[in-house]
Structure formats: C-alpha cells, structure tokens
Amino acid sequence: MSKLRIGVVGAGNISVNAHLPAYQEIDNVEVVAIADLDLDRAKAAAEKFHIPQAFDSVEAMLEGAELDAIDICTWNNGHAPVCIAAAKAGKHVVCEKPMAKDLADAKAMEQAIKDAGVAFMLAVPGRFNTQNMAVREMLEAGELGDVYYAKVANVRRRGTPSGWFTDKKTSGGGPVIDIGVHSIDAAWYLMGTPKPTRVSAQVFAPHGDYQTKGVGRWQGIPCPDNQFDCEDSGAGIIHFENGAAMLFEATWAFNGPNHTDVQVVGSKAGVTLDPLTVYGERVGYLSDDVITVGENNRFAEELKHFADCVLNNKTPKYPLEQAVQMQEMLQAIYDSADQNKEVTL
Numbered sequence: 001m002s003k004l005r006i007g008v009v010g011a012g013n014i015s016v017n018a019h020l021p022a023y024q025e026i027d028n029v030e031v032v033a034i035a036d037l038d039l040d041r042a043k044a045a046a047e048k049f050h051i052p053q054a055f056d057s058v059e060a061m062l063e064g065a066e067l068d069a070i071d072i073c074t075w076n077n078g079h080a081p082v083c084i085a086a087a088k089a090g091k092h093v094v095c096e097k098p099m100a101k102d103l104a105d106a107k108a109m110e111q112a113i114k115d116a117g118v119a120f121m122l123a124v125p126g127r128f129n130t131q132n133m134a135v136r137e138m139l140e141a142g143e144l145g146d147v148y149y150a151k152v153a154n155v156r157r158r159g160t161p162s163g164w165f166t167d168k169k170t171s172g173g174g175p176v177i178d179i180g181v182h183s184i185d186a187a188w189y190l191m192g193t194p195k196p197t198r199v200s201a202q203v204f205a206p207h208g209d210y211q212t213k214g215v216g217r218w219q220g221i222p223c224p225d226n227q228f229d230c231e232d233s234g235a236g237i238i239h240f241e242n243g244a245a246m247l248f249e250a251t252w253a254f255n256g257p258n259h260t261d262v263q264v265v266g267s268k269a270g271v272t273l274d275p276l277t278v279y280g281e282r283v284g285y286l287s288d289d290v291i292t293v294g295e296n297n298r299f300a301e302e303l304k305h306f307a308d309c310v311l312n313n314k315t316p317k318y319p320l321e322q323a324v325q326m327q328e329m330l331q332a333i334y335d336s337a338d339q340n341k342e343v344t345l
C-alpha cells in the first residue's frame, strides 16, 4: 500500500476548508469517498475536490466504498458512533478534536479501537505547527530543564459561534471543549504530556446568546433542536503527577481583551508562543531569544503524518491513550464546575 484510501465523514467547515485542501497537498493519501448526513453537502464537496463517491451516512460509506481509514469531521456527538462503526469494519481512524462530546463516548471509542486493533490519532493541528514542533524539540533536548508550570488562555471578547456549537448534547460544551482544548493541549504537549491527577475549575454563562452590536459571529451549521445551553467561559487549574500545574482560561464571550497565550515554564528556560520567545539566561545574564521557525500547513502535516503512521506501522504523535487523557481533563473541568469542588482523575 503506497497510498492510504480515506473516506471523510462530515463535509462542513473543517472538512472543506482545512482537511480536503490539505489532502490535495500530500501524496500518501487518496480521498475515495465523503459522507455527510446532508447528502447535498457531501455531493458538493465531492464535486469540488474530485472525490469519486458521496454518501449520506458512515454506514453507507463503509458498505459502498473501498477504504483503509476514515477521517472524522462531524459534530462532536458524531465522533463516537462514527468511530465505532468504522473500527468495527476494521478501518483506521483519524478524528478531529475534541475526541468526543464526553468521557463516556471517548471510553467507548477506545474500547472499539482496541477490540478492532486499528490505528487511531486525534487531530489537534497545534501539534504539527512549526512553533510547537520547535519547542517540543527544545524540551526533548533538555533546553527547558524540568517544566513545572504552564499558563494558557484562549480568550475572545465576543466570539460565540452560532449553530451546533452552543447545543450541549451535540457539542458537549462551550469554549472549554471547543477552543480551550487547543491551548490546553499545546501546553500539555510542550510539558511532555505529564499524567493529569486533579482539576479545579469553574465555568460561567453570563453572556449567553448576546445581542452585542458591531460584532460578527461565526455562523455554524444548526443541528436538530438547536439549543443554547453551554458555558461561554471557563477557567481553572490542572495538576499533574510530577507536581507540575497548568492554569487555563477559555472564553467565547468575556468583558476583557482578546488574547491567545501559551506559556510553558521550566527550570532552565520558559517559552511563550507567537512570537516564539525563549526566556532564559546566557553567560549569567537574562536573555529573551526570539526563534524564527517559518510557516507550514499544519493540517497537511498532520494528515500526512497519520497516513505515514498507518502505512508504516508507526505510533502517531497523538495516540489513543493521550486522546483519552485529554478527554479526562475536559470532563474533569466540567465535573469540577458542576460539583463546585476539585475532582481527582
């Protein structure tokens, strides 16, 4: 097998604007089919990206197309049923973040993947951008020393998407599970993915479906019975087995300035991203080094890596165990907020 035959499930935003264009840039994948609950959307994507077959469900696609793997780009509540159906049919799986809408779904996916003995990778593109890859290299080379602290923020002043994103039964939650996962994962990966042990967090929903004038809003596709019942901000602390801790903030709506920060601090040096700056000492003086790493298409890098792992039997950069651990952290954030106390993982 020199090319992995992939069927994409979901023909919405991330599929059409990121994954399908990325597949056009890489040479170890052939996209042979696409499925969406909305068949017209699947057909439109098939026409635009020259995909031979379009279907209205993963089941029809598994039945009617010759595939090695599937790429899950559905709403979060679709990740588990689609993954489980594919695994049962012996197909490898790459799945958009978050792994699932909740931990129970993620555990069911884990079981199906293990039972079937197929490959799984969680698709979090941050692990494949040039900055994060450079910092991970520094971590592995020992340049940061022992990493003991991280602080991340994904703060939008007014940026709540519409559509399925705000419907908890479909999304699993608001900004924590939607955008918080990106920055929490970036820091966790750059800390060396220590084992999470305790979480104390709170979520808030003071703004809800705001009517603020003069601001735009991402128009997401509505799901059946679309409700607005999730948080619009969340914050907390995650503790790890090695004594390290991470503070996080994630908001869609907040009365404070927009900012996205990832800061990871080690005994030898600390790092902030955008621009990638290393805070340390040189010959006894404080130094702030800005590192130039260039740009890449992180989605193309990610999907090419997944295909390479399947074709050459390698462990993916975001393996199943870490995907489940990330979902455990997300679940613990919501559980801590629900119970108004620290929770142990």
Ligand SMILES: NC(=O)c1ccc[n+]([C@@H]2O[C@H](COP(=O)([O-])OP(=O)(O)OC[C@H]3O[C@@H](n4cnc5c(N)ncnc54)[C@H](O)[C@@H]3O)[C@@H](O)[C@H]2O)c1
Pocket (backbone or CB within 6 Å): 009, 010, 011, 012, 013, 014, 015, 035, 036, 037, 038, 041, 056, 057, 058, 073, 074, 075, 076, 077, 078, 082, 096, 097, 098, 123, 124, 125, 164, 178, 220, 221
């Ligand atoms: N990596 C990133 O930066 C990034 C960015 C945006 C979205 N995402 C993730 O991608 C996924 C999709 O988000 P989106 O913005 O593309 O949403 P979207 O609503 O634009 O598209 C989702 C599509 O999936 C279809 N769908 C839903 N459930 C399905 C099912 N069970 N079977 C087949 N089709 C189904 C919908 O009809 C829709 O066309 C989400 O999990 C989201 O978290 C990731």
